[in-house]
Amino acid sequence: DIVMTQSPESLAVSLGERATINCKSSQSVLYSSNNKNYLAWYQQKPGQPPKLLIYWASTRESGVPDRFGGSGSGTDFTLTISSLQAEDVAVYYCQQYYDPSYSFGQGTKLEIK
């Protein structure tokens, strides 16, 4: 099974500043036949289900603000929020869908400094 490890576990960033969350997989999630990374990012606010933000490591889901960006390949990935807004306070999870048994990172709690 693929283990997903996020860092940091929590993060405090000032409004308007950049937030960066890292995700590392225990094996590559890059599928060579189509050159796609099977990696997604989700946002979960208190009392709500998760919301898909990014998939294929860097493709924004429809309706997601362009301040959210994903990058990386193979085993190392990053979610970047270019200018933090108050409504971005949430827990963020990465997830691999390369292996039939999907798996999530442990989550990163993002707060306002």
Added chain:
Amino acid sequence: EVQLLESGGDLVQPGGSLRVSCAASGIIFSGYAMSWVRQAPGKGLEWVSRIGGSGTPTYYADSVKGRFTISRDNSKNTLYLQMNSLRVEDTAVYYCAKDLGDGWYPLDYWGQGTLVTVSS
């Protein structure tokens, strides 16, 4: 509009059984794989099980393999999770989620979840 509505969560004793359901609307249900994901109180997300659009293949997390069974009734647009030999550590909100397609895809729509509590 895509809607996923879970039901069936309850308080059950350790060793007991429970079936939770997820009714889907706004999609061609058979065209998508579906997953169950759970979240224990105050904890992170744990993927539980997946099922293909036609009902196969099925996959399970090691933590539930042999105890839980995922199934679907495409004529009723409904997903199920039969949970047997329940343990205290199975206590969680159980979410159903729709895959972006029928294959290896992320989860693009989620229900609001149903709470399963395992306690004596």
